[in-house]
Amino acid sequence: MTSGRPRDEGVRRNILTATQALVLEKGYAAVTTTEIAARAGAGKQTIYRWWPGKGALVLDAFSSWVEQAPRTARRRPSLSSTLVEFCRAATHAAPVLRALMAEAQFDPALHARLLAQLVRPRGDELRACLTDRRAADRELVVNVLSGLVWQRLMLNEPLDGRFVRFALRVVGRI
Amino acid sequence: MTSGRPRDEGVRRNILTATQALVLEKGYAAVTTTEIAARAGAGKQTIYRWWPGKGALVLDAFSSWVEQAPRTARRRPSLSSTLVEFCRAATHAAPVLRALMAEAQFDPALHARLLAQLVRPRGDELRACLTDRRAADRELVVNVLSGLVWQRLMLNEPLDGRFVRFALRVVGRI
Amino acid sequence: MTSGRPRDEGVRRNILTATQALVLEKGYAAVTTTEIAARAGAGKQTIYRWWPGKGALVLDAFSSWVEQAPRTARRRPSLSSTLVEFCRAATHAAPVLRALMAEAQFDPALHARLLAQLVRPRGDELRACLTDRRAADRELVVNVLSGLVWQRLMLNEPLDGRFVRFALRVVGRI
Amino acid sequence: MTSGRPRDEGVRRNILTATQALVLEKGYAAVTTTEIAARAGAGKQTIYRWWPGKGALVLDAFSSWVEQAPRTARRRPSLSSTLVEFCRAATHAAPVLRALMAEAQFDPALHARLLAQLVRPRGDELRACLTDRRAADRELVVNVLSGLVWQRLMLNEPLDGRFVRFALRVVGRI
DNA sequence: ACATAATCGAGACGGTACGTCAGGTCTTCCC
DNA sequence: GGGAAGACCTGACGTACCGTCTCGATTATGT
CATH class of the missing domain: 1.10.357.10 (Tetracycline Repressor, domain 2)
Structure with a gap:
C-alpha cells in the first residue's frame, strides 16, 4: 500500500536540470545545494530527501x-x-x-x-x-x-x- | 641583505610531523589547519606563511x-x-x-x-x-x-x- | 597571561547597535542572527562566540x-x-x-x-x-x-x- | 446546508489527548505538530483544519x-x-x-x-x-x-x- | 645600545556553506 | 467533504572550516 502524496517527478527533473545548468555555468565546486534549490524552485529539504549530497546529485544529473x-x-x-x-x-x-x-x-x-x-x-x-x-x-x-x-x-x-x-x-x- | 628573525627550522619540522601524524590518524579530509597548528604547538599564521594551504602542507609532509x-x-x-x-x-x-x-x-x-x-x-x-x-x-x-x-x-x-x-x-x- | 588577538570592542558595539536598530525596526521575532551579523558587518560566528543566542544579545542591547x-x-x-x-x-x-x-x-x-x-x-x-x-x-x-x-x-x-x-x-x- | 462527512469527534479527542500527553512528557517547546499528529494517529492536515497552530491546540488541550x-x-x-x-x-x-x-x-x-x-x-x-x-x-x-x-x-x-x-x-x- | 624587521603563538575576525529542523500547505487515495 | 500519509516550499538555525588580522613576545641584523 503506497499512501501519502507521491513524489513529484517534475520537481525531480527541475532539480536535475538546475544542477546541470549551474555546474556547467560555474563549475562543481562553486555550486551549492542552496543555490540549486533556489534555481529549481525547490526546497533544500527536498534535495536532501532524495540525494545524500551534492556529489550524488551532480552524478545523477550528468550520468x-x-x-x-x-x-x-x-x-x-x-x-x-x-x-x-x-x-x-x-x-x-x-x-x-x-x-x-x-x-x-x-x-x-x-x-x-x-x-x-x-x-x-x-x-x-x-x-x-x-x-x-x-x-x-x-x-x-x-x-x-x-x-x-x-x-x-x-x-x-x-x-x-x-x-x-x-x-x-x-x-x-x- | 636579509634582516629580521630567521625562520625556525624546528617549527617547520614540528608542523610537518604533526601533519603526518594527524593525517594518518584521522584521514586527510578530517584534519584541519587549526588542528595541525595546535598539535604542532604552532600558530595558524605560521602555517599560512610557509604553505598556501592544507593540500600543499600535506604534500610536503608526505612527499x-x-x-x-x-x-x-x-x-x-x-x-x-x-x-x-x-x-x-x-x-x-x-x-x-x-x-x-x-x-x-x-x-x-x-x-x-x-x-x-x-x-x-x-x-x-x-x-x-x-x-x-x-x-x-x-x-x-x-x-x-x-x-x-x-x-x-x-x-x-x-x-x-x-x-x-x-x-x-x-x-x-x- | 592574556595572549592572542584581543576582543575588538568596536565590533561588539557594532553588533549591539545593529541589534537595537533591527529589533526596533522589525520587532524581535522577525530579526535573525544572520541579519544582525550582516548589518553589523560581522561574522555570525563572532556573535555566537560572545552570546549564546538572539535572546541574550537583544537583552544586552537593550539593558x-x-x-x-x-x-x-x-x-x-x-x-x-x-x-x-x-x-x-x-x-x-x-x-x-x-x-x-x-x-x-x-x-x-x-x-x-x-x-x-x-x-x-x-x-x-x-x-x-x-x-x-x-x-x-x-x-x-x-x-x-x-x-x-x-x-x-x-x-x-x-x-x-x-x-x-x-x-x-x-x-x-x- | 452542511454536506460531506461530518467531523469525527473521536479524532478530535485523540488529538487533544496526544497533545496533553506529549506536552507533559517533553514540554511545550519540544513538541511539534508533526509529532502530535503521529501520536494521535492523525494527519497533520487534520490538525491545521481545526486549529490555527500548536499554541491554540495546546490551549484547548489544557483549558x-x-x-x-x-x-x-x-x-x-x-x-x-x-x-x-x-x-x-x-x-x-x-x-x-x-x-x-x-x-x-x-x-x-x-x-x-x-x-x-x-x-x-x-x-x-x-x-x-x-x-x-x-x-x-x-x-x-x-x-x-x-x-x-x-x-x-x-x-x-x-x-x-x-x-x-x-x-x-x-x-x-x- | 638600540632601532629595524621578520618570526612566532594565540586567538579573534569576516565570510561562506553546510545539513537539520519546524511550520504550514498541497496532493494523493480511501471512506 | 473528512481523514491518514507524506511530499513539498520556506526560512532560521547553530556549526565548521577557511584564510586574514592583530596582539605581545622574541630574535636576528645594521648602526
Whole structure:
C-alpha cells in the first residue's frame, strides 16, 4: 500500500536540470545545494530527501546526460569509434568528471555510486567491442584504456584525437 | 641583505610531523589547519606563511616520506623491482595520495605541485628503467603503467603483487 | 597571561547597535542572527562566540539602553516619579520586554540573565523609594507593583498615566 | 446546508489527548505538530483544519483540563479557597501556562484566545468572591491578585501556601 | 645600545556553506 | 467533504572550516 502524496517527478527533473545548468555555468565546486534549490524552485529539504549530497546529485544529473548515446546496437561497434565517442563525451564533461571522481575520494558512498553509474558501464561498453579477443586479454585492454583515460582526466590533459591514436597504438601492441 | 628573525627550522619540522601524524590518524579530509597548528604547538599564521594551504602542507609532509628510498643507484634498476617498491610505498600512503589527487582537482596550484613533486618524479624513475627501449615506446609504457597505478588508487583497489604481475604482463606485451 | 588577538570592542558595539536598530525596526521575532551579523558587518560566528543566542544579545542591547537614567541620586527619589519614569521607559521598550520575557520562558539561561539584568535592578530601584516603610511592607509593595507592571506588559495593555495613578492608589491603600 | 462527512469527534479527542500527553512528557517547546499528529494517529492536515497552530491546540488541550473543577457553586465561594484552588491548578500546569503566555507574545490571535479562555474566566471567578466590596475596589483587588500570580509564574517561583498567605495579606491591607 | 624587521603563538575576525529542523500547505487515495 | 500519509516550499538555525588580522613576545641584523 503506497499512501501519502507521491513524489513529484517534475520537481525531480527541475532539480536535475538546475544542477546541470549551474555546474556547467560555474563549475562543481562553486555550486551549492542552496543555490540549486533556489534555481529549481525547490526546497533544500527536498534535495536532501532524495540525494545524500551534492556529489550524488551532480552524478545523477550528468550520468543521464553522458549516456545520451542512443545505443542502436546493430552489430558490434568498433573499438576505435567507441573510444572516439567516449573521449568526445568525456572532453565535454571533463571538469564535472574530474570533480566527481575527486569528491568520491572523500565519500565512500559516492565512490560506489560513481563506479556503478559511470565507471563500470563505460568499461562494459569497451568490453563489448572486444569480443574477438581472449577473455584475459579483454580485461587487460579494458584496464589499460580506462587507466589511460582517467589518468588523462585527472592530470587535466586533453582527450583529443592525438590521445585516441596513442591509445589505439597501445592496444594494437597488446 | 636579509634582516629580521630567521625562520625556525624546528617549527617547520614540528608542523610537518604533526601533519603526518594527524593525517594518518584521522584521514586527510578530517584534519584541519587549526588542528595541525595546535598539535604542532604552532600558530595558524605560521602555517599560512610557509604553505598556501592544507593540500600543499600535506604534500610536503608526505612527499619527503614517500621518497625515503635512499636511491643507492648502482646501475640501472630493474623495472619489476622499481614497480614493486613503487606499489609498496603507494599502498601505505594510498589514502593520502588519493586525497591529494582529489584535492588537486579543485586547486590548480596544488595540481601543479603534485605533478612536480610526485607524479613526474615517479614517472622519471620508471623511465630510467627502460633505457633499452625506443624513446616512443618508453613514453608509451610509462603512460600505461602510471595510468594503471593511478586508476587503481582512485578506484580504491589494492596495489598488491597480483596487480604488479598484471602490470608487468601488460608491459611485456607491448 | 592574556595572549592572542584581543576582543575588538568596536565590533561588539557594532553588533549591539545593529541589534537595537533591527529589533526596533522589525520587532524581535522577525530579526535573525544572520541579519544582525550582516548589518553589523560581522561574522555570525563572532556573535555566537560572545552570546549564546538572539535572546541574550537583544537583552544586552537593550539593558544598556533601558538603564539610560543618569541616576543623579541627590536624595531618595519619590515613588511616584520613579514609577512614572519606569513606565515611560517600559512603554517605549514594551515590545522588546514582552519578547524577552516570553523567550526567557523557553530558555532557562536567558531567564536568569533577564532577572539579573532587568527585573531585579528595577525592583531594587523601587525598594530604594520605600525606605520609610517597614521591611515586610516594602517587599509587599515591590511585589505588587512589579506584578502589576509585568502583567500589564504581557497582556499588552498601556502603561500610561491612568495606570500609574491606579498603581499608586493601590500602594496608598496598603 | 452542511454536506460531506461530518467531523469525527473521536479524532478530535485523540488529538487533544496526544497533545496533553506529549506536552507533559517533553514540554511545550519540544513538541511539534508533526509529532502530535503521529501520536494521535492523525494527519497533520487534520490538525491545521481545526486549529490555527500548536499554541491554540495546546490551549484547548489544557483549558479543558484546568477547568475540570465541577463548579458546584452553592453560594459565593470564599476568596481564600478560590485562590488556593487556583494556585493548586496553576502549579500543576505551570510550565504549560508559562509557555502559552510566552507564545502568545508572538502571536496576537493566540493572545486573544488565551485571554478569553484562561485569563478572563479566572479573573471573573475571583471577582465573584468579592461581591461584598465596592466595584472600584473589586477591580483593584482582582488586578493585584492576577498580577501577583502571573508574575510568579513567569518568574518561575512557586505558587505554594506561602504565596497564598502573602497574597491574602496584601488583599487584607487593601 | 638600540632601532629595524621578520618570526612566532594565540586567538579573534569576516565570510561562506553546510545539513537539520519546524511550520504550514498541497496532493494523493480511501471512506 | 473528512481523514491518514507524506511530499513539498520556506526560512532560521547553530556549526565548521577557511584564510586574514592583530596582539605581545622574541630574535636576528645594521648602526
